[in-house]
Amino acid sequence: MxxxxxxxxxxxxxxxxxxxxxxxxxxxxxxxxxxxxxxxxxxxxxxxxxxxxxxxxxxxxxxxxxxxxxxxxxxLGVLPHGSGLYPQLTARENVEYYGRLHGLPEPLLKQRAEALIARLDLGAIADRKAKGFSQGEKTKVALARALVHEPxxxxxxxxxxxxxxxxxxxxxxxxxxxxxxxxxxxxxxxxxxxxxxxxxxxxxxxxxxxxxxxxxxxxxxxxxxxxxxxxxxxxxxxxxxxxx
Amino acid sequence: MIRTILTVCRKEILETARDRRTLFSLLLGPLLGPLLFVTIINVAVSRNLSGLDQPLDLPIVGAERAPNLIAFLNARGLHPAVSDVKDVDDAAAAVGRGTLDVAVVIDERYEKDFGTEHAARVTVIYDRSRSSAQSKIQRVHGTLEAYGQQIGALRLVANGVSPSLLRPLLVDDLDVSTPAGRSVLMLGVLTYFLLFATLTGGLHLAIDTTAGERERRSLEPLLTLPVTRASLLLGKMAATVCYMLVSLALTLAAFTVALKRVPLEQLGMSSSFDAATALATFGILCPFAPLGAALMTTVASFTKTYREAQTYLTFILLIPTLPLMFAALLNVEAELKLMWIPSLSQHLLITALIKAQPLNWAFVGISAASSLVLGVLLGWLAIRLYEREAILG
The missing domain is CATH 3.40.50.300 (P-loop containing nucleotide triphosphate hydrolases)
Structure with missing residues (x-):
């Protein structure tokens, strides 16, 4: 709490x-x-x-x-106002970057990212650069990113x-x-x-x-x-x- | 901490590499500099050398009055040309219009005056402000001068007087500068290009670290991660340094290739800028990169937007070039106390390298140490600024 x-x-x-x-x-x-x-x-x-x-x-x-x-x-997992994704990174890379900075070991972080992508229906855009995403897609990816360390x-x-x-x-x-x-x-x-x-x-x-x-x-x-x-x-x- | 720095550094390198516009400007700078440099030198060389040995068509008014002079000019490649110029005024008008570079008018009284105590008049008409005509003007002048001296000497001999009586002073020029040394004048601009390329290589990332991330709203979530701000900033500065070194390496490679195409030998210079020199130059400039990265990051952290940061950093790019201007104006030589000044010390060391002088390792050490120490201080300042709450804007 x-x-x-x-x-x-x-x-x-x-x-x-x-x-x-x-x-x-x-x-x-x-x-x-x-x-x-x-x-x-x-x-x-x-x-x-x-x-x-x-x-x-x-x-x-x-x-x-x-x-x-x-x-x-x-x-803590944080979903900021306006998503704050890196436009030149793909959805998956955005999620994995935060996992890495949270200190997750590489296999676990790949597995978590994959699970979140599946759960949030991001499969179709997972490997596309974030710069073309709609606001809804950005929010989804930012949510996945905030949850990668299972806060x-x-x-x-x-x-x-x-x-x-x-x-x-x-x-x-x-x-x-x-x-x-x-x-x-x-x-x-x-x-x-x-x-x-x-x-x-x-x-x-x-x-x-x-x-x-x-x-x-x-x-x-x-x-x-x-x-x-x-x-x-x-x-x-x-x-x-x-x-x- | 190391893992965080590496993670951040790798991500910044990847992200920048994906941005085509940034990458384009990163590649363009290093290639454009040497290209520009070589073009300018080539034009200068061909200007200075153009037609020194080639025949030159020279409009001469009244050529029939001085057959001996004309023969003398002809023998030296200055051939009387047909023209509709009738007198001095005509010639002046034609030169003024730009239809002629230089013209010669032999005075009407030339035949009468020649051989008497009066000097025979020959007028050379030209426009000194026209730089493309300089070599022609000098050539015509010199040849006429030589003819006059030759005739004068002959007359003295005919009267039983030694011509050396008229030359009490014998001025001998003995230039001991080596060909490599002379080329330094031209290659002096080289360090300027190199420093500039090093800084511009890191410009984008230095701005992106603070102002850019803030503008994209990615800074705030980044700061909520369980890593220290110092390690984030160090990772970003490490990536900035990587790009600066890549930019420097590209520029050096381009210069090494380009300088082979410059006819420096024709100017009596030898360019010793080979791969080994390029490598040594790279080594000398390496310690400058962290300093530049820290400086740009520090300045950018005060700004609110990418555009604002760009404006400020354009001025910052001039700072390292100030000592170079000072060096060029005062013609300073490498000495111990100057090695404490970053950018100037690198400039002087590279100049020595190009002159093919032996490297003073103490100088190299001090130059590297002073740049690195100042870089660490500025890096520390950048970290302190990054830890302020105001960084969020």
């Missing part, structure tokens, strides 16, 4: 995160929701150890992020943006499959409809703070008669009033 305790981060005069606390459990899909600029990406960047928080503590499984970032990275935790930054209906459906399927394997999946989004059917837990973040969290059922119970969309809007605009 991922445990975030009172995490803060400033960029110059901008307070991007202000005491964020939440947890994402194993075998669950947790949605980090918020409007653009709410601090979702900063939060995911801290979780993926690319940047360091100014204050607070993050644990990934049993590992403290600040104390052992290299160990924590082995436990317990998966971080996805706006995974559905730019995907068409079918690709979005497939992505949901795979995320449910990862959940069924007992993995901890944390994804960010700024559109409630995209995730409300998928997530087990919701963390709504606005103005650098967690304004609301809980399961969809809990939230519906707490605000009877209001849709998740309406609850989201209220949670977000409340924070905006608070900051202004």
């Amino acid at each position: 991922i445990d975030v305790q009172n995490v803060s981060k400033r960029f110059g005069a901008v307070r991007a995160l202000d005491g964020v606390t939440f947890a994402a459990g194993d075998g669950r899909i947790t949605g980090l929701l918020g409007p653009n600029g709410a601090g979702k990406s900063t939060c995911l960047r801290i979780l993926s150890t690319v940047i360091k928080p100014d204050g607070g503590r993050v644990r990934v499984g049993d590992t403290d992020l600040a104390a052992a970032p290299l160990v924590a990275r082995r436990l 317990q935790h998966l971080l996805l930054d706006e995974p559905t943006s730019g995907l068409d209906v079918m690709a979005t459906r497939h992505l949901r399927e795979w995320l449910r499959e990862l959940r069924a394997q007992g993995r901890c999946v944390l994804l960010s989004s700024h559109v409630m409809q995209e995730v409300e059917a998928l997530v087990d837990d919701l963390v709504i973040i606005a103005g650098g703070r967690v304004t609301l969290s809980g399961t969809p059922a809990e939230l519906a119970q707490r605000y009877p008669g209001r849709s998740l969309e309406e609850i989201f809007v209220a949670a977000v605009s409340g924070a905006e009033h608070a900051t202004t």
